Amino acid sequence: MSDAIKLKVLPQFPSRLTGRAGIDVTKQSGEYFLDLDYNDFPVISAVPTGATYALIYNPATKQYAQLPIALLGGGLADAPNDGTLYGRKNLAWSAVPAGLADAPNDGSTYARRSAAWINVRNVLTADRNLFVNAATGSDANNGLTTGTAFATLQKAMDVIAATDNSIFNNVVTVANGTYAQLILKSYLGSGNVTFNGDNVTPGNVIITGSPALWAAAVNGGSFTFNGFRLQSSAGQDVNVGSYTLVTLNTCEWAGTSANYRIYVGNFGRLQIQGAHKVLTGGAGLLLAEISGFLYINGAAFTIGANVTYSSATATARTLGYISAFTTTFSLGAFVVTGQRYSAVTNSVISDTGSITLFPGTVAGSVLTGGQYT
Template structure:
């Protein structure tokens, strides 16, 4: 069987490339005559060969490339940077989204990428309160994400994951008030604290796991300011969800139940006592829930 020639997009139609011709890609061209344009026309992802950083600033512009930390080079929105980062074959590399100080009124939606890399959303590691975001959510994604150096203060859940293999790590994060849990993992999603956490606002729960999700907050330094309230429980697990919260150090105090576990949910504290988690009331167990 004879080999077919490569296909090329010619006059809007995919045709076999004539013998002796090359795909027209020009460094200074426009549209499909650039490498990026040709990839877009053919539906091909760029495959990274090194880590890459995109910059976001309040004085940026989403029409920029995002590749330089200046008003003429940076993006204006974090979502634009997330969308660009997710368009690659990560090829095992990290794409870092470096966010300048400021307030970004965005409800961020994480995207699916391919290539077993990680997308890092990074603010100010030494002063997380200087970078204020709305919320971060991911649904049906398997790409690993890291969120660090930011203050999250609005939305139904400021870090919420759902669906199979969703994975997000976070650290150096300030949590404000939320109408749902500060951190939630459901439907086999996974969250993990990898650095210090400050809780400055109330929520029904700080950390929640349900329907097979795993929310890990282990050996972390957790600071509570302003006595936040957790109406359901600081840690809440149900429907086969697991909150793993052993080895932490807590400073400050909160109010409300310390934990709530039901419907075969587990709050694991490594054998710490009933008063280990922040709160002012005894935790509750129901219908197979466990605290251990």
């Protein structure tokens, strides 16, 4: 038996080692080292169309693995344009993929609807002051300072209605001038909304319209107006015809229409406090109807001109209610022509029984279940 032939081969390896994109090759003392070079990889702003996986490294197993792009958020589709807002603030999410970080807790709300980002409600963290100036303001301003005042009362109201007011109040300071009709709106929050005009000379801050101040579709909320002249040429000076509370302090009533100066109905509540001046007539000064509640307790009315009412100074009808305790009317040299009061159709006027409280040249009347107490 012959001995087997043995051959020992010593290959020269590597004869040549080349690194491609993303891999660097270095040689030290006959050894070759291969390293990833991240500078060779381009930076992209979006996941390319059709990409389904990304390569990740797990330091625990020291292995690379493929991860579906959708788990990284890059494959998320726009929310449907169905009228619903999709998003989350802090921990209150709609469904989102795992791995996405919480939005920062910085008071801002983060969300989007379809492909267009939207501004959702800002949240008040303290009382807010807004400013309106018909002469120098602009509705393109933010309204937060006298130098960046809005031009209209309606703009201030719209901003309040678009805010999550939380438990905080909004105070609107209104410069002297003439302003168009203000339509009150529902707002989110438990705070109050106050408009401040000129308490010393209310005639310096005029609101005009038909009606001048209108609460026709408000649900809840509390509004206060201090120091305004309210005047309408076709409707009431103020109309509270929905379920809200409006308080008026130190106002002038100067509308030229043949309607009532002050109206409340449809479960609205209107409070009149402080000193007021009546400058014109019409159908009447006060009207409460359809479960409207009018409180003029403690108010002081000064008649500033000869006025004529075609109906009555104070009218309550169709389940309306007027409360006038400790209220006064001062006529001076002027005369109020017309009926003092009218309570009809199961309505009530209360003033501790003083049938001469409301001014007029004709005695008041109670008909069809009305009461005057």
